[in-house]
């Protein structure tokens with residue numbers, strides 16, 4: 001096997017572990033089928049293996065640790081989609097992939113197929129520490145201070161079958177970034193970690209705690225400004241131990257750590273954590289430089305050699321092709337190494353289902369990654385896909401390959417780059433269908449020139465209060481509500497998930513689907529009238545307040 | 558009832574355990590039963606007398622007992638027996654053991670084979686526990 005870039009390389013110990021874990025799951029399925037396990041007992045066990053029961057079938061959520069994949073893994077997804085699903089998969093807002101039409105009996109086989117490429121579905125659900133997410137531009141972005149993937153892998157391993165924290169009050173999500181430009185929504189996680197270089201050359205971590213969306217959206221608060229690397233695991237253990245002991249278990253809507261942090265206050269929570277740390281056998285939890293180095297050694301670095309003049313080639317191609325030029329403007333990000341660039345593939349072609357990919361597209365993405373990006377692909381929390389290291393003189397060919405399979409939409413970060421949960425089409429909890437309204441909005445703003453003129457504008461859609469579509473964090477958020485059996489949408493404005501994380505504010509009464517699409521079109525028109533210079537939607541909103549937008553939204557209704 | 562041993566320590570025979578409240582009243586008791594909401598730290602004054610701490614699991618999903626066991630071993634250095642009773646699953650055998658639990662009370666006639674299988678399942682773990690497990694190479698993993 002070739003060495004994978006940007007992800008931890010398994011050894012035999014890791015593979016044996018995974019095989020044993022699949023064996024365990026197969027036995028659990030058998031015990032459920034012969035009645036030794038009740039459905040109540042089986043449910044948390046299957047969830048810890050990523051298996052949900054949805055409206056029509058089982059859904060299997062496969063972990064993509066810190067969002068990094070190699071080409072063989074992407075091909076395995078295509079294989080699963082063809083053989084066990086309906087020919088497609090769905091990338092989620094936590095960098096994972098889901099298959100929506102799975103049969104319980106097939107799951108052990110699917111898990112074995114995935115294990116052949118060192119993939120699994122561990123802890124993608126259930127009340128445990130979930131798959132750790134990270135920055136999709138890790139190790140590549142010009143603005144990065146620390147590559148967070150090594151520590152993300154350390155957290156992945158540490159949290160795997162953690163003996164104490166596998167039956168927490170509720171699910172537990174950790175995200176880690178190494179850039180001051182937060183691309184992981186650290187402040188909307190149970191624990192958000194921002195790494196940066198410390199004075200002694202080792203990494204230090206800023207730690208946020210108690211953020212989350214769902215029914216009770218809360219921006220996480222800083223628990224520590226700079227935890228030394230050696231104490232990272234001890235600190236996380238202490239934080240989660242306090243939560244495991246004191247988090248509420250009587251009401252699932254009040255069981256997340258955010259509720260406990262709110263109830264105690266962040267200062268008191270910190271005191272509790274300190275009290276744990278004072279009693280802990282700190283040496284046992286020490287994350288030594290040798291341990292970090294040993295994990296780091298399992299990662300391969302790309303050999304970033306761009307030919308002289310790569311940038312000039314790109315400039316020339318942009319000048320010759322306006323469509324390509326527009327795609328470069330919206331879908332790329334600055335790379336730290338000269339002659340390279342980061343390319344983002346939008347999985348939001350106008351009118352399609354956000355985050356869905358077909359098996360053929362997956363195969364093509366795998367092939368393109370091998371030709372142009374060191375065989376590596378990343379997933380993003382906005383349900384897109386990234387090629388981390390692309391030579392600037394090869395970007396045009398990559399783009400051509402993407403356009404060929406219908407993945408050339410130049411709308412990353414623009415109004416068409418919509419995040420939507422599965423909604424009523426798949427989900428038993430939904431009040432409304434999220435996907436059709438996303439498709440209608442995508443079609444309404446399909447004109448790419450208009451999208452570019454509108455600029456940065458993030459729409460997020462959730463089919464119910466559980467907020468899987470992160471509507472509170474959208475610049476424009478839509479929440480599906482049920483009004484006397486009809487699907488309505490409540491709008492929020494001003495949410496954001498970055499380093500200035502904010503929960504969006506409700507604009508006014510909910511509207512039916514088509515009226516909502518019209519209202520958003522009027523909000524956008526109003527913004528284009530109000531905006532001064534190159535202001536973004538959020539900047540204009542901040543300056544003029546919500547009144548003009550409220551007026552526009554409810555104008556004709 | 559059946560007593561299943563998770564590790565090397567043989568489950569002992571003790572007088573009926575008292576509740577935490579009763580322990581405070583009658584400090585002579587040598588065995589105590591904690592509910593999942595009880596604070597382990599409350600046992601501090603009685604530790605040198607206590608031989609058995611029973612942790613009650615009201616339902617297998619209530620994971621507070623794991624933290625209680627770990628605190629007993631790691632914070633209070635309790636060297637006596639830790640026993641779990643109530644609703645637990647064989648799937649939790651290894652977690653219980655690694656948090657410091659010695660024995661589990663099972664309903665009479667329970668099949669212990671799933672418990673035995675679970676304890677032998679994994680040859681590696683990815684974090685330290687309260688057990689004296691052998692650290693592999695530089696120490697991110699331990700042998701089982």
Ligand code: HEM
Pocket residue numbers: 052054091092093094098170171188212213214215256420421422423426427428429466467468469
């Ligand atoms: C269709 C099946 C699904 C069901 C039944 C479901 C159910 C739920 C529920 C009940 C919650 C709330 C948990 C809580 O508040 O503690 C939740 C949260 C969440 N879901 Fe889903 N979900 C589904 C699919 C998805 C998908 C496909 C995604 C990704 C696109 C997703 C992403 C999330 C996220 C990110 C949260 C966390 C929000 C937070 O920070 O609290 N879910 N989900």
Ligand code: SF4
Pocket residue numbers: 421422423424427428429430431434462463464465466467468469
């Ligand atoms: S937000 Fe609601 S409707 Fe959408 S997937 Fe989550 S639970 Fe289902």
